Amino acid sequence: MSVTALPRSTTRRTRLPAGSLGIGVATLWLSIIVLLPLAAVVARSFDDGLSGFWDAATSRQALAALRFTLIVSLLAAAINAAMGTLLAWVLVRDRFRGKGLVNALIDLPFALPTIVAGLTLMALYGPTSPFGINIAFTQFAVLLALLFVTMPFVVRAVQPVLIELDREMEQAALSLGASNATVFWKIILPNLVPALLSGAALAFARAVGEFGSVVLISGNIPFDTQVSSVFAFKQIESDNPVGAAVVSTVLLAISLLVLLGIRGLGRWGARHDR
């Protein structure tokens, strides 16, 4: 699923009634379903005032969770940026039996419920692993879960760009004496970077908020494998909604920043197009 930046507008002021109806309905819907609840979270996080917010946000446990969350999410996004590009490359440029199947299955993490994802990883890499690998309740397990759920992002972001890439640019570079490696690093990759970064940013945003796949396999050990989303969940369970709201507001801010970044990336990426 890609987040698109709007192209320069070529539409006219709406004449069709559906247009205005659409605007009205969409705005209303979004407000009720999305904006109002989110506003409640942000507002309630300040129930104890600014200092209360600050204290909750910077408590040792909250900070530890946030730090771990950000690092492991960044790592997952980075690894999947590389592996995703590789997978996209193989899916676009290579030919082998079963390629169609692999291509379809790439979307599995999108389609599979996160709790099932967590369970499947536990099955293979947890205490009941048939290969004897038990990494459950470790930080690595969290990384693994995040790698799973964010795998499709970069693949699907890079694939269309690779498909559209002007092969003649590569051939021109070859004719000018460039080695294959040079062609990849200097011609192909620079053209993939905007899509790659967009996909990685989305992967990062998803990873930061990921809950279902992490909740089982991480063991939620405070100061060790606890991520912010699970921390917030525990706060809700311990009847501390304000504390949860504070963490949520921080996560929300991160999400918004990433989304803005992706929009900017979209514009930056299109700067050389014509």
Added chain:
Amino acid sequence: MIVERRWRIGLRTVALAYFLALLLLPVGLVFYRTFEHGVGYVIDSVTTPAAISAFWLTIEVTAIAVPLNAVVGILAAIALARSDFRGKALLNGLLDLPFAISPVVIGLSLVLLYGRTGWLGPWLADNGIRIIFSVPGIVLATIFVSLPFVVREVTPVLREIGDEQEQAAATLGAGAWTTFRRITFPAIRWGLAYGIVLSVARAVGEFGAVSVVSGRVAGETMTLTLLVQQRFENFELAGAYAASALLAVIALLTLVAMTRINPRREEEHET
């Protein structure tokens, strides 16, 4: 680039090994584990009263959330593709939010709005309406998370095909609804279908947000995904696997639908 054979094989191996170890093997293992004890056991496991009511609750919630989001999605897509208005970029951005927000945050936001101590809490209590810890809460959470899919799929299609056909219909005397029914809708069919399939997958699979708002009352507010977690926590591993396998099958069916719809959708894009 003319890649040498051994490089190509090497890259392919690394990519497929990653894919295998991360995706294929775990999922395959779950299916294996599920049917390890025989198909009969599995069937028993997914037909317990708890499982059946969880299944139907999931279906019910999905059946409410997805059509609503589809209708709003189509209207929003028309607005985005066919008109210019102040705040268009903002609307567009807001539509991306459900993709980027943690499900726990989503659940909490609903609790803080509709819950006992939420903004609307007192008013709802006065009127005897229960949202949190009840099905409506689950529906709202599901609507939130599956909101953007249809609008994101239909908008580019509408943009690509342009509104000339609709204008032609208008000159021939067709009203708004007729134009939509006979001109616009057939043109967006496959993009819409794709968006709906994605929404369904998301709705069925939602866990985090539902976890927060549900209260997990068996038979009432327990969805299939919550059932998986409960069984796991009760050490009913086989039962958890069985429910997971059911969800995985639904996910695979989703993928099949996506694969089938994709080529048609791409054709639609190119008209």
Added chain:
Amino acid sequence: MILVRGVDKRFGTFQALDDISLEVPDGSLTALLGPSGSGKSTLLRVIAGLEAPDSGTVEIHGSDATNVPPQRRGIGFVFQHYAAFKHMTVRDNVAFGLTVRKRPKQEIRSKVDELLSIVGLAGYQDRYPNQLSGGQRQRMALARALAVEPSVLLLDEPFGALDAKVRAELREWLRNLHERVHVTTVLVTHDQEEAMSVADRIVVMNDGRIEQVGHPRELYDNPANQFVMGFLGPVSRLGERLVRPHDIAVDTAPADGAVQALVTRVVHLGFEVRVELRIDGEESVGVQITRDDAERLDLAPGEIVWVRPPHHERALDVA
């Protein structure tokens, strides 16, 4: 010199090149001319090393290049759609081949500036390809190809994507450049006018085979077969022979060996005038005469005239 021997190339069931053998002399500007699907682009790419032939050899300047990758053949290649590195500036585009060869920065800089002034893009160093017109992008592509001082310059329908006026300008400009720089150049085109005006040698191709090789004039005046004749210029059929419309003599008075004809249409196209005739009730025959002749003869539809075909050397028997 480029020597191609016995080259075959198949794409699936489509035979793109069928036993092609060709010699391209040093310093010449040779055009590969033919319709779509004739194999001309494929042949060019085989010479470049961008396609590998199924059989046969390619020799460039005396050494066997058949298994040499395109990076090392010492060629310059220009594509129809420019293949500009859109993420790099004009300067970086043109410098690319030199950067790859790790030349010193100063040398690269001055060479790029020199080339850009040769191609008329001085001052455009810091622009991006998407800020240039089609013609400018193609000139940049040429500068880029020339920067590495190739021994062979290959151009694949380089002006095909440009509009008529720019095309004509660039054609002339290419010819002048060739006079200055004298690199062995092979140009692929489907436009016979382009081939005739730019090249010193033309290789006419059809269906994966070479039909004829020679100087433009030779091909025009002495085509080896019907295809070449028809491709290089207008053809009229007189009985069992094919002749050039402007080689047919028209007069209002009978003459030796002349045949009677009925004027059906007269079209004035500025300098030339086309007269359509019917001979013996047969299909239309087109004749081309100058404006002066047209004025002198004062033809109108319905008149009877006398036409004399050219000598045998200027005619081709219908196969």
